Amino acid sequence: MGQGHDHGVAPTAGNERKLAIAAALTGGFMLAEVFGGVISGSLALIADAGHMLTDFASLLLALGAVRLSRRPATWKRSYGYDRFSVLAAFVNGLSLFLIAAWIFYEAIKRFREPVEVLGGLMFWVAVAGLVVNIAAFWMLTRGEGSNLNVRAAALHVLGDLLGSVGAIVAAIVIMLTGWMPIDPILSVFVTLLILRAAYRVVTESAAILLESAPEGLEAEKIREVLLEGVEGVTGVRHVHAWSITEERPMLTLEIDAASGSDPSAVRRAVKTLLHERFDVDHVTAEVDVAAAPVSP
Incomplete structure (x- = not known):
């Protein structure tokens, strides 16, 4: 008993546009933040710059997944390439754990050997980063509901946004009190917030890749x-x-x-x-x- 099915579901042009704009914003500011982090000596800025580099890569991966999923289904891949976007979300989620491990390692080093941080430069670079990240996050989350791939990319940008907030707070504390440990402390705190959301993206994408039953379809x-x-x-x-x-x-x-x-x-x-x-x-x-x- 033959049954016709439409296996192709075209991804929205809106998602592709969101990812392209967010990638341009993130990549454009990344070099400035790297420079500011190195000059000021701030771990919070350096961590955020490293995170922004992976964000740029993750946004390009997500964008590539959206474009690849537009390719039509074939006899060999009867469901098309849609699941590549889920794989991209899974990889992006895992990369957040690697970033977190690096930040924790650097934070421990900073606690043992405090480094002088230029609070003023750190503050202004962090403010600029916050503006860029707010724009990118707004772009990824506005309008139509985002799929898992876009959510994973937005999570990376949210990590940068919170990192910028943490760097601003750390800069203010350093300028007012000179207490340097606040820099690695806030870096770790922001990372813990991101790990919680990253765990959810990884588990959801892994469930799809393992072909688990969707919630509600018992x-x-x-x-x-x-x-x-x-x-x-x-x-x-x-x-x-x-x-x-x-x-x-x-x-x-x-x-x-x-x-x-x-x-x-x-x-x-x-x-x-x-x-x-x-x-x-x-x-x-x-x-x-x-x-x-x-x-x-």
């Missing part, structure tokens, strides 16, 4: 809804739910129908109900109709 719940909501359905078996991307849940299942049921009508009713209750558009349903009882 087999028992689907079985219960179909038995109660579709006339003629007597059983639901072999339910498999997964997703290609966060926006593309997939579902296959076998339906047992009562004797005399129209398989095509049951299949249409099942797909309609699954769309209405679970917002799943791609459903492959095999309908088995019970044999009519034999008259004695």
Whole structure:
């Protein structure tokens, strides 16, 4: 029983535009922040500059994933290249853990061997960085709902934004009190905030890559809804739910129908109900109709 499906879901031009603008803003300011961090001697600025470098790379990766996912599906890749964006989100999330490890290491060194920090220069570079990061973060989060790939990229920019806030606070404390340990302390604090969100992106993208059932698409719940909501359905078996991307849940299942049921009508009713209750558009349903009882 053949069933037609549209496997291609074109990514929005809006996401591509967001990522391109954010990458331009981040890459353009990155060199200035590196220079300011080295001259001022601030770990907070250097950490933020290193983070911004990885942000630039992650934004380019996310942008490449969006463009690659536009390529049409083929016989060999019947779902197209959409999942590459999930892979990009996973890699971007993991890179945040590596950045965090480096910042922790540098912070420990700074606690053991304090370094003189030029609070004034640090302050103005951090303020400029904050403005750039706010613009990039606003660009990535405004308008239409972002997918996992864009969320991962936005998380990198949020890390820079919070890093800039931390650097501003550290600069003010240094200028007013001369207390240098505030620089590595705030660097570590900001990193801890980012790690929490990074963990969520990594776990969500890993769940998609491992083809785990999307939240809300539990087999028992689907079985219960179909038995109660579709006339003629007597059983639901072999339910498999997964997703290609966060926006593309997939579902296959076998339906047992009562004797005399129209398989095509049951299949249409099942797909309609699954769309209405679970917002799943791609459903492959095999309908088995019970044999009519034999008259004695």
